[in-house]
Amino acid sequence: MPVSASQEAAFTGATLGFTMENFSTTILLMFYSILYLWMTWVIITQWKAWSNQKILFYDFLTRSTRAVVLTLFLGFFMQ
Numbered sequence: 001m002p003v004s005a006s007q008e009a010a011f012t013g014a015t016l017g018f019t020m021e022n023f024s025t026t027i028l029l030m031f032y033s034i035l036y037l038w039m040t041w042v043i044i045t046q047w048k049a050w051s052n053q054k055i056l057f058y059d060f061l062t063r064s065t066r067a068v069v070l071t072l073f074l075g076f077f078m079q
Contacts (some may be wrong), residue, residue: 028078035071042067 050060
């Protein structure tokens with residue numbers, strides 16, 4: 001359903017001057033930022049657990065690989 005000019009103007013006024021395209025890009029970039037921070041957190045915590053000999057190296061690789069694959073998978077489908 002196309003957006004009318006009055007709806008576009010109302011959206012722009014409600015979002016402090018962001019157009020609909022800019023707003024969707026901003027939301028997508030925030031999602032990617034959170035996703036990459038989450039992946040980094042997983043890898044760092046698993047690295048620390050492995051270095052303190054709380055988990056096996058195989059567990060470190062498995063969990064880190066899962067986080068990377070999930071990030072790539074979600075990034076591919078969110079474009």
